[in-house]
Amino acid sequence: MLAGVASAFFVVTANAWMQHPTGFDVENGRVVAVDPWAAMFNPATPPQTVHMILAAFMVAGFGMASVYAVAMLRGRRDRYHRLGLLLPLTVAAVITPVQIGVGDWAAHFVAEHQPVKLAAMEGVFETARGVPLHIGGIAVDGELKYALEIPDGLSLLAHWNPDAEIRGLNEVPPADRPPVNVVHWAFQIMVGMGFALLFLAFWLALSWWRRRDLPSSPWFLRAAALSGVAAVLALESGWVVTEVGRQPWIVFGVMRTFEAVNPAPGLVWGFVLVAAVYVVLTVATVYVLRRLARHIPVPIAPQERDVTDYKVV
Amino acid sequence: MPLPEIMLAVLWVGLSAYVLFGGADFGGGVWDLLAGRAEPGRRQRALVEHSIGPIWEANHVWLIFVIVLMWTGIPPVFAAVASTLYIPLTLAALGIIGRGAAFAFRKVSTEPWQRRLFGATFAFSSVATPFFLGTLAGAIASGRVPPGIARGDLVGSWVNPTSLVAGALAVGTAAYLAAVFLARDAQRGGADDLAEGFRRRALGCGAVVGALSAAGLLVLRADAPGLFAELTSGGALPFLVLSVVAGLASLALMWRRAYLAVRITAALAVLGLLWGWGVGQYPVLLPGVPLAEATATGSVLAATLGALAVGALLLLPSLWLLYAVFQRERR
Numbered sequence: 303m304l305a306g307v308a309s310a311f312f313v314v315t316a317n318a319w320m321q322h323p324t325g326f327d328v329e330n331g332r333v334v335a336v337d338p339w340a341a342m343f344n345p346a347t348p349p350q351t352v353h354m355i356l357a358a359f360m361v362a363g364f365g366m367a368s369v370y371a372v373a374m375l376r377g378r379r380d381r382y383h384r385l386g387l388l389l390p391l392t393v394a395a396v397i398t399p400v401q402i403g404v405g406d407w408a409a410h411f412v413a414e415h416q417p418v419k420l421a422a423m424e425g426v427f428e429t430a431r432g433v434p435l436h437i438g439g440i441a442v443d444g445e446l447k448y449a450l451e452i453p454d455g456l457s458l459l460a461h462w463n464p465d466a467e468i469r470g471l472n473e474v475p476p477a478d479r480p481p482v483n484v485v486h487w488a489f490q491i492m493v494g495m496g497f498a499l500l501f502l503a504f505w506l507a508l509s510w511w512r513r514r515d516l517p518s519s520p521w522f523l524r525a526a527a528l529s530g531v532a533a534v535l536a537l538e539s540g541w542v543v544t545e546v547g548r549q550p551w552i553v554f555g556v557m558r559t560f561e562a563v564n565p566a567p568g569l570v571w572g573f574v575l576v577a578a579v580y581v582v583l584t585v586a587t588v589y590v591l592r593r594l595a596r597h598i599p600v601p602i603a604p605q606e607r608d609v610t611d612y613k614v615v
Numbered sequence: 616m617p618l619p620e621i622m623l624a625v626l627w628v629g630l631s632a633y634v635l636f637g638g639a640d641f642g643g644g645v646w647d648l649l650a651g652r653a654e655p656g657r658r659q660r661a662l663v664e665h666s667i668g669p670i671w672e673a674n675h676v677w678l679i680f681v682i683v684l685m686w687t688g689i690p691p692v693f694a695a696v697a698s699t700l701y702i703p704l705t706l707a708a709l710g711i712i713g714r715g716a717a718f719a720f721r722k723v724s725t726e727p728w729q730r731r732l733f734g735a736t737f738a739f740s741s742v743a744t745p746f747f748l749g750t751l752a753g754a755i756a757s758g759r760v761p762p763g764i765a766r767g768d769l770v771g772s773w774v775n776p777t778s779l780v781a782g783a784l785a786v787g788t789a790a791y792l793a794a795v796f797l798a799r800d801a802q803r804g805g806a807d808d809l810a811e812g813f814r815r816r817a818l819g820c821g822a823v824v825g826a827l828s829a830a831g832l833l834v835l836r837a838d839a840p841g842l843f844a845e846l847t848s849g850g851a852l853p854f855l856v857l858s859v860v861a862g863l864a865s866l867a868l869m870w871r872r873a874y875l876a877v878r879i880t881a882a883l884a885v886l887g888l889l890w891g892w893g894v895g896q897y898p899v900l901l902p903g904v905p906l907a908e909a910t911a912t913g914s915v916l917a918a919t920l921g922a923l924a925v926g927a928l929l930l931l932p933s934l935w936l937l938y939a940v941f942q943r944e945r946r
Contacts, residue, residue, distance in 0.1 A: 327675060336914055337914055467652050564764065565764060566769055583713075586716065586720055
């Protein structure tokens with residue numbers, strides 16, 4: 303677990319640097335005076351790494367709980383399955399409210415350092431004071447339509463002040479703006495899933511506090527069965543927000559994405575090939591896992607299994 | 616020793632580990648491919664599986680190590696290599712992915728057609744992957760990767776005499792190392808007939824690899840004269856001599872069935888070639904790009920090497936334990 307958390311931290315520091323590049327200077331188009339520690343511990347590192355590590359625990363917790371919830375819905379209500387549901391779900395339920403707080407921290411960071419990304423997340427086209435929070439809606443021709451508005455909500459959330467100024471997409475030329483609908487909707491999905499999971503966590507907490515038991519409603523199991531999918535969806539849309547929201551930059555404010563792409567021809571075929579191989583591998587993995595699941599007891603990992611126990615035709 | 620040289624030496628140590636351990640790993644797949652039809656080849660395949668199963672894919676940490684050191688320590692070289700040689704790099708990556716997946720899938724599948732399909736994928740990618748990795752080495756050694764992004768010939772850079780010989784040499788070396796390794800494993804497992812079989816294969820394969828190396832030198836003379844001169848009369852000559860002597864000693868030891876000692880000499884023969892190439896090409900990494908112009912700044916090198924030292928304290932004992940546990944007596 304320590305190594306897993308450490309890897310997550312190191313990997314995300316690299317992405318944090320792409321959001322908030324520090325620890326170097328550019329002189330005549332060349333990178334000079336590199337300070338690797340300043341690059342690694344850039345200002346975006348704390349909120350982003352904590353947000354991602356907690357997200358990973360949520361995906362693992364809700365994901366494992368989902369498996370046992372499905373088994374319980376199919377009628378396996380023994381102690382093994384109840385514990386299999388309860389343990390990971392409890393861990394994930396405890397983390398969820400913390401994660402929402404950390405998400406708020408990350409959003410404040412974005413509001414301060416990447417105002418254009420925040421504007422895309424919230425569909426704010428014009429700089430203004432007392433900006434409402436938009437829920438839903440579609441951006442058409444420089445305007446967010448059909449959104450539910452909570453007056454002064456965004457100013458309040460981003461700066462703890464209902465009259466705070468929110469900088470809009472008009473602050474930068476159109477070529478420097480990310481695609482609003484993708485970022486806005488990804489953000490809505492992430493937040494929506496986060497609060498749905500928070501609701502599930504409260505449901506569990508309430509039932510445990512009152513009766514020392516899982517909620518008896520089958521709807522709880524159905525919700526728990528979906529929670530793993532919801533957690534993955536939230537995690538992936540969160541990455542869409544941070545990556546698409548940074549466009550057109552690959553290293554924010556320093557290098558554009560098109561400048562970073564290998565100009566060699568034919569790369570698209572390499573991409574198609576790799577994608578095709580992964581599709582085949584995914585199908586094979588699901589097939590093999592399903593076969594393994596039918597053989598009870600579950601065999602141990604292939605690398606731990608001795609060769610003497612298999613037969614070749 | 617200045618930091619850039621230390622960095623390059625550490626990178627080459629990592630590459631050596633990958634060639635030896637990863638090579639033996641790939642070679643196991645080569646012998647799986649050549650084991651013949653299902654029933655006659657069953658015991659041979661079982662031995663291969665038994666030997667590489669526990670280490671399954673762990674050896675690729677060395678490849679990751681080499682790649683990470685390249686992009687942190689010598690970023691312009693990494694950029695040039697990765698962009699110009701993206702075709703063999705992608706194919707090698709697919710080979711590694713397909714190989715690891717197929718090996719695991721074969722272990723858990725029971726249907727004959729599935730075992731054949733996964734087995735064939737495993738064996739085929741075991742041959743293809745070291746070949747493509749070898750062509751990369753040939754491309755760099757023959758100076759066909761110019762500095763800059765995708766400046767080289769996308770095909771000609773790795774489809775050329777030096778690359779093809781290097782690719783063949785990589786496959787041959789892998790098979791040879793695996794045969795040497797498996798002979799001892801079979802003997803320890805009490806399967807003397809299998810050990811005898813791998814002894815024969817190691818002898819034959821060793822002779823082929825020796826001949827390939829000699830042919831490779833001739834190709835280098837025409838294709839990469841600078842490297843050839845260094846190898847035959849310059850600072851790299853001692854390594855070439857070491858490789859030849861260790862190679863001949865390996866054949867003699869294998870003939871006398873000294874299965875444990877031959878592991879050391881076989882490794883030395885391979886390392887002689889690898890370090891001969893490295894020393895022969897030093898300090899030029901890419902055409903017109905000496906080490907001094909390719910390395911990252913001192914602060915990056917110091918941080919990387921410092922982190923590596925700390926990491927090595929953790930990783931090396933674990934790897935040693937992993938290899939040692941599965942080399943203990945069984946049965």
